[in-house]
Amino acid sequence: MNTLRLRVFPDPILRENTEPVADFGDELKDIVAEMVRLMRVHDGVGLAAPQAGLSLRLAVVLFEDTLHVLANPELLSSEGEQDGEEGCLSFPGIFGNVRRPERITIRHRDIDGTELETTVEGFLARAFLHEMDHLDGRLLIDHFSPVKRAMSKKKLLRSRASGEEGQPATL
Numbered sequence: 001m002n003t004l005r006l007r008v009f010p011d012p013i014l015r016e017n018t019e020p021v022a023d024f025g026d027e028l029k030d031i032v033a034e035m036v037r038l039m040r041v042h043d044g045v046g047l048a049a050p051q052a053g054l055s056l057r058l059a060v061v062l063f064e065d066t067l068h069v070l071a072n073p074e075l076l077s078s079e080g081e082q083d084g085e086e087g088c089l090s091f092p093g094i095f096g097n098v099r100r101p102e103r104i105t106i107r108h109r110d111i112d113g114t115e116l117e118t119t120v121e122g123f124l125a126r127a128f129l130h131e132m133d134h135l136d137g138r139l140l141i142d143h144f145s146p147v148k149r150a151m152s153k154k155k156l157l158r159s160r161a162s163g164e165e166g167q168p169a170t171l
């Protein structure tokens with residue numbers, strides 16, 4: 001397949017509707033491999049398909065040497081709350097607090113199309129929800145206050161800088 005490239009805000013594809021993954025064949029495996037490559041090149045720990053220019057309900061999260069492939073994920077339940085700094089590969093240099101549930105259970109398919117229910121907590125819950133937001137066109141800055149959102153857009157458009165040292169993981 002063609003090499004994918006990272007899409008950065010305000011690329012319109014980040015807001016577009018995504019289609020469910022229907023075909024769990026070799027093409028999907030190529031797409032996932034290419035998304036993982038792109039995520040690693042940009043030092044991310046998670047990447048959703050729209051960030052790679054594909055309007056698909058598909059995301060990858062690589063955490064503690066485990067690759068999670070989330071195809072057609074749906075949130076089944078959530079509990080608790082956590083606050084934490086979040087970054088996004090599509091918003092280089094932008095970070096901010098996002099309140100998320102502490103623990104979630106999702107239903108999704110893996111790379112072979114097997115249906116799974118997965119329960120995760122802490123950082124993985126945050127990462128999964130961040131990627132699932134992308135599949136609905138919901139972006140990091142949508143979680144910010146209006147003032148912080150306006151400042152973030154300004155900073156992004158002004159600097160176009162890549163991630164800074166010592167910042168939280170980018171998703």
Ligand SMILES: [Zn+2]
Nearest residue numbers: 088089090171
């Ligand atoms: Zn993101």
